[in-house]
Amino acid sequence: MNEKFFNANFPKSADGRVSHIGIKRGEIANRIITVGDLNRAKLFLKLLDSDTAIFQRQSHRGFLTITGKYKGVPISIVGIGMGSPMMDFFVREARAIIDGTMIIIRVGTCGGIGKSNSGDVIISKGSFAVTRNYDYPIFENKMIVQDYEVKTKERPYNISKVFYGDEEICNLIQKQLINSGIPNSQIIQGLNATCDSFYSSQGRHDENFEDYNNGLIETIRTKYPEEAESLEMETFMLYYLAKCSTDAPYRSQHKVSNELKKDGEQKIKTSNNTQKGFTSRNSIRAAATMIAISNRKTNETIDPDKLNYLERTVGEAVLKVLLEIGLDEEHIGDDCVWN
Ligand code: R1P
Ligand code: URA
Incomplete structure (x- = not known):
């Protein structure tokens, strides 16, 4: 039976569950590892303290939230599936039910397009988006396409500017990866490209579709140059949302402003760091690291045993990083049912 959700602007169930990730306040920690593959989430579950209760919930939209403790500190592991829209659902809905600063570290896999070999670990110091240009002509003759490119300066794919991850967290990840035994020569900090397809916008060729992607990786x-290292499908959205994220005082102030406006008082409340009634201080600190499972230049792919070892090793290193960051406040478990 479908559940009733209230508030079309930001739907929540009567007991406060956000509608897609399916959890409520208290069921998710401020310190989060997010992954795409749900099996990776279950692997990381085994690294949590075994003597404390573990909360687990898989939503009907495919999000898996696991909350427990690592060395006594509350941690959540969230499996989100694939693609930027899933990252958007996760980050926004989690933000809506967590108080205080959030730390989100993505542990993913990627294709390598730079210096990496398969089996190397890439830390994304920044990420840009590669998206299909839906205005670009399809199946038109060469003249029309050339004319279009000259007139509009558009190309079949848009490549955005870079948004950066949290530098301190990226450096801590590098340090913990080295501590965990991964040689420094196999750890690369570089830029990530988050693509809107595993296929077309990652330069894969598929004779069933006209993708205009010859030479896209180049x-x-x-x-x-020198910096683009990885292709995957979520990190840009995480970094972009972290950059757009507001802090809790701003969120309540914004609500007050809107209430005042509704009452006919056209004044907008201002605070010290408010300009023209708008402020944005980031309440999400984000970073991402990913295992290169293939090299897109040589076509070499990773051995499954090596991938299992790296997933576990990188997961444990990132859990340690999550413990190293100070937070002013963190909550879990007040009113959640632990199973
Ligand atoms: C594609 O196979 C998926 O793998 C990568 C890409 O970003 C994409 O989601 O992510 P995960 O390893 O986190 O699943
Ligand atoms: N994930 C991707 O999105 N692309 C790859 O090539 C490998 C993993």
């Missing part, structure tokens, strides 16, 4: 490398 185009990406030309735009960000």
Whole structure:
């Protein structure tokens, strides 16, 4: 039976569950590891303290939330599936039910397009988006396409500017990866490209579709020479939302402003760091690290045993990083049912 959700602007169930990730306040910690593959989430579950209760809930939309403790500190592991929209659902809905600063570290996999070999670990110091240009002509003759490119300066794929991850967290990840035994020569900090398809916008060729993506990887490398290292599908959205995230005082102030406006008082409350009634201080600190499972230049792919070892090792290193960051406040478990 479908549940009733209230408030079309930001739907929540009567007991406060957000509608897609399916959890409520108290069921998710401020310190979060997010992954795509749900099996990776279950692997990381085994690294949590075994003597404390573990909360687990899989939503009907495919999000898996696991909350427990690591060395006594509350941690959540959230499996989100694939793609930027899933990251958007997760970050926004989690933000709505967590008080205080959030730390989100993505542990993913990627294709390598720079210096990495398969089995290397890439830390994304920044990420840009590669998206299909839906205005670009399809199946038109060469003249029309050339004319379009000259007139509009558009290309079949848009490559955005870079948004950066949290530098302190990226450096801590590097330090913990080295401590965990991964040689420094196999750890690369570089830029990530988050693509809106595993196929077309990652330069894969598929004769069933006209993708206009010949030379796309070279185009990406030309735009960000020396730095573009990885192709995957979520990190840009995480970094972008972290950059757009507001803090709790701003959120309540914004609500007050809107209430005042509704009452006919056209004044907007201001605070010290408010300009023109708008402020944005980031309440999400984000970073991402990913295992290169293939090299897109040589076509070499990773051995499954090596991938299992790296997933576990990188997961444990990132759990340690999550403990190293100070937080002013963190809550879990007040009114959640632990199973
Ligand atoms: C594609 O196979 C998926 O793998 C990567 C990509 O970002 C994409 O979601 O992520 P995960 O390893 O986190 O699943
Ligand atoms: N994930 C991706 O999105 N692309 C790859 O090539 C590998 C993992």
